[in-house]
Amino acid sequence: MNTEAEVREEMGYSESNSHRLFSVEEYYTSYGKIPKLCKFLGNNIIILWLIVKANKDMHQLVYQKMDCPELLQEAVELLKETSGVGEDVSATIHDSKIKLNEICRVIKEVYEVVAKGICMLGKLCMHERFLSLKV
CATH class of the missing domain: 1.10.287 (Helix Hairpins)
Structure with a gap:
């Protein structure tokens, strides 16, 4: 688990940016920094969440009977x-x-x-x- 200070140092964020990233309020880092952040955190959950969110918003699930x-x-x-x-x-x-x-x-x-x-x-x-x- 990475601390706010570790993320701030690795990503070059200001204290206010790193604090917003760890807060419960909505805050998104710039798209260009997402891959670096994922690499530092050791997972790609942020990217997967974006994909799921985009797919959910783009495609309405329509029931099709399964045979x-x-x-x-x-x-x-x-x-x-x-x-x-x-x-x-x-x-x-x-x-x-x-x-x-x-x-x-x-x-x-x-x-x-x-x-x-x-x-x-x-x-x-x-x-x-x-x-x-x-x-």
Whole structure:
């Protein structure tokens, strides 16, 4: 966990900027500094939040009835993505060394699995709600 002083020093923020970043009030750093901030914090939660927020605001969720073939197709696509992770991990560890480009490829594959899984979960939950309302 990084302290306000550590973030201020690393990012070159003034005391008031770093204080606003850690306050409960809305404050956003400049877009150009977000990647550096994420790197310093050791995660990309800020970027992921921006993506989720943008997608939510851009796309209204429209319920589409899920049938058996669609459920099977969703599962197949998720399993394909998951096997891609296995293939990349296998390629990464073949020489008993993990290289930067290899781990980046594995991370990308895992993100794709997570995205596909969340999408499938959303569809399943919407269908569950639809079925529960019919009862």
